[in-house]
Amino acid sequence: MGTCSKCWTPATIALVSGDGDFYWNVKVALERGWNVEIWAWNSGLSFYAKNILPPFLNTTFMPLEEFYRYFSWCYDNVSKVGEMRVLKLADGNANRNWGSNDVMDCFVELNLFGWWHRDRPGILLLYFRNQNEMQNAQAWLSRNHPEIWAGELVTRRRHSRHNNN
Numbered sequence: 001m002g003t004c005s006k007c008w009t010p011a012t013i014a015l016v017s018g019d020g021d022f023y024w025n026v027k028v029a030l031e032r033g034w035n036v037e038i039w040a041w042n043s044g045l046s047f048y049a050k051n052i053l054p055p056f057l058n059t060t061f062m063p064l065e066e067f068y069r070y071f072s073w074c075y076d077n078v079s080k081v082g083e084m085r086v087l088k089l090a091d092g093n094a095n096r097n098w099g100s101n102d103v104m105d106c107f108v109e110l111n112l113f114g115w116w117h118r119d120r121p122g123i124l125l126l127y128f129r130n131q132n133e134m135q136n137a138q139a140w141l142s143r144n145h146p147e148i149w150a151g152e153l154v155t156r157r158r159h160s161r162h163n164n165n
Contacts, residue, residue, distance in 0.1 A: 010034045014062075017045065026057050037062050073104060073114035077125075085134040086153040089124040089141070098124065106144075110136050125153065 010033035015022055017040050026036050036059040038045075045061075103124070107114035115127040128134040134152065141150045 012037060014039055016040065016064075023057070026059060030057060030059070036060070039064055041065065069111065069113050070108060073100070073107070073116070074127075075100075075116060077117045077119070083129075085128040085131055087126040087128065087134050087137055087150055088119075088153040089126065089148050089150050090122055091148040106137060106140055109140055112137075 012035040013029055014037045015026065017038060022038075026038075029036050036057070038059055039062045041064050103116055103126070104114050106126070110133070112128070112133055117125045117127075119125050126134075126137060128137060138150050141148055
């Protein structure tokens, strides 16, 4: 951060941190005319770093909890779906051309955490917490990608068996 604040024209520096051990770096950047944003998880940053330093150093605190949907996702095959809803996408070839960014566009537009899995070539599974989220995704897909077929994948829920013997 020290090198950036010396070499380039002042603009905004985004500091992603898990603690408050950045006082001197931020102070030097501010003295050189930079705007400073501190990005961190609320749980990982001390009270001092969140509440005392930003006003004192004239910085902005940006909690990552409000933005995680834009930069994180889960890619996994969920064998125990439980109460999750699964939307199966199939289309022949267009689905195969969808990259992670394309899939994330759907989740970001809907303000949802992205969770999906490529089951096999041409089959993409999207996971949702409830029926409403899944229906919103289906509507988004039919508006934006009518070439892709999307339908709910019905999964069998495991029930405990009672032995009457």
